[in-house]
Structure formats: structure tokens, C-alpha cells
Amino acid sequence: MSESFDLEKNIxxxxxxxxxxxxxxxxxxxxxxxxxxxxxxxEVAGYRIVKDDQAEIKRAVAEWLEEKDLDAIVSTGGTGIAKRDVSIEAIEPLFEKEIPGFGELFRFLSFREDIGTRALLSRASAGVASDKAIFVLPGSRGAVKLAMERLVLPELAHITFELNKHRQARS
Structure with missing residues (x-):
């Protein structure tokens, strides 16, 4: 059964x-x-708060990966180097492909525009799984604003298209 991807659909x-x-x-x-x-x-189709616990984080993301009409998952928090910061360990194993440029650009922009050399402590990351983009952002408002405005929102439609163009080709 072939599914087509509507390029004009709401993300x-x-x-x-x-x-x-x-x-x-x-x-x-x-x-x-x-x-x-x-x-x-x-459209924000889902929202959840979970504890800094690998199993809880992984469970939430894995459940959303099963949702057919979801295009992306964006998380905030748990990306630092403290013992309780385990978002990366919980989410990256779910990636089918990593998007290394996201973390590189985020740290560069953080260094230049937000927190200076403290940016080297950020483990912000992105990848794809189940035809969905996954972004793992630090928990500060400054980091959220920077990542969303400069990286995630400008590229999300293009990323969504790339992840779903195989559906268009089959229809």
C-alpha cells in the first residue's frame, strides 16, 4: 500500500x-x-514533561515515533554534562541517522551569540527516525530560542520534505 505525502500539509x-x-x-x-x-x-500535537531518567525519556520519544501524523520531536533539557543529564544517552540510540551539523551549528551560534565558551559543554543533537526529525536541545530559554529561531524552524519544512519524499515517489 503506498502512502502519499502532502507537501502542503501542516507540520x-x-x-x-x-x-x-x-x-x-x-x-x-x-x-x-x-x-x-x-x-x-x-501545530504542537503533543507535549510532555518527564524526569531526567533514561527509560522515561526513551519511552516518551519511542511512543511519538509510532505516531504516523507526527513530523518532528523537539526535546529540551538534559543535554549537559551533569550526572543527571541523560537525554542524549536516551534519545541518540533511537536515531536511524544522525544530523551532526545541527549540534555543530548550535554550538557555534551559542558561542558567538549567547554563552561564549560555555557552549563547549552543550551536547545538543539531532537525528531522524521513523521519517521524523528529532532535535535534542538544552533546557535554557536562551538555548531554546536560539535553536528554534536559527536552526529548527527555518529548516523544518525542508527536513520534513526530505524525510517523506520517498512516499511522493511511490504514489
Whole structure:
């Protein structure tokens, strides 16, 4: 059975906040991510907060990877070097392909425009799985704003097209 991909369809994302302390009321990074996405015409189809726990993070992302109508998953938090920062360890094993340029550009922009040499501590990452883009961002509002405005939002339609053009070819 061949499925066609509608190139004009609305892009749908899920937002995951990784934190031991945030609640829906105090999750300023996740709220900013949702606001920026919606302002860009992207539908936020899912939102969750999970603890800094590998199994919880992996479970949330894996569930969203099963959702057919979702185009991307964007997480915030858990990308540093502290013992509890395990988003990378939980999510990268799910990647079918890594997008190394994302982390490289994010750290470059963070260095130049936001936090200077502290950018070297960021393990921000991106990849693809199940025809979905996955972005793993730091938890600060500055990092969310920088990544969303300069990298994720400008490229998300193109990434979504690239991940789904095989469907167009078969129809």
C-alpha cells in the first residue's frame, strides 16, 4: 500500500521537556518552544514533561515515533554534562541517522551569540527516525530560542520534505 505525502500539509511536532523540577506552570523552555512553533504555523500535537531518567525519556520519544501524523520531536533539557543529564544517552540510540551539523551549528551560534565558551559543554543533537526529525536541545530559554529561531524552524519544512519524499515517489 503506498502512502502519499502532502507537501502542503501542516507540520506537526511534539515537545518534550526533560526535568526533575519543572511542571506545566514552570516549564518556561517548553512553553517558549510551543509558542515559537505555533507562531511559525506549526501545530504542537503533543507535549510532555518527564524526569531526567533514561527509560522515561526513551519511552516518551519511542511512543511519538509510532505516531504516523507526527513530523518532528523537539526535546529540551538534559543535554549537559551533569550526572543527571541523560537525554542524549536516551534519545541518540533511537536515531536511524544522525544530523551532526545541527549540534555543530548550535554550538557555534551559542558561542558567538549567547554563552561564549560555555557552549563547549552543550551536547545538543539531532537525528531522524521513523521519517521524523528529532532535535535534542538544552533546557535554557536562551538555548531554546536560539535553536528554534536559527536552526529548527527555518529548516523544518525542508527536513520534513526530505524525510517523506520517498512516499511522493511511490504514489
Amino acid at each position: 506537526r511536532i511534539a515537545v518534550l521537556t526533560v526535568s526533575d523540577t519543572r511542571t506545566p506552570e514552570t516549564d518556561t523552555g517548553g512553553a517558549l518552544m510551543k509558542t515559537l512553533a505555533e507562531a511559525a504555523g506549526i
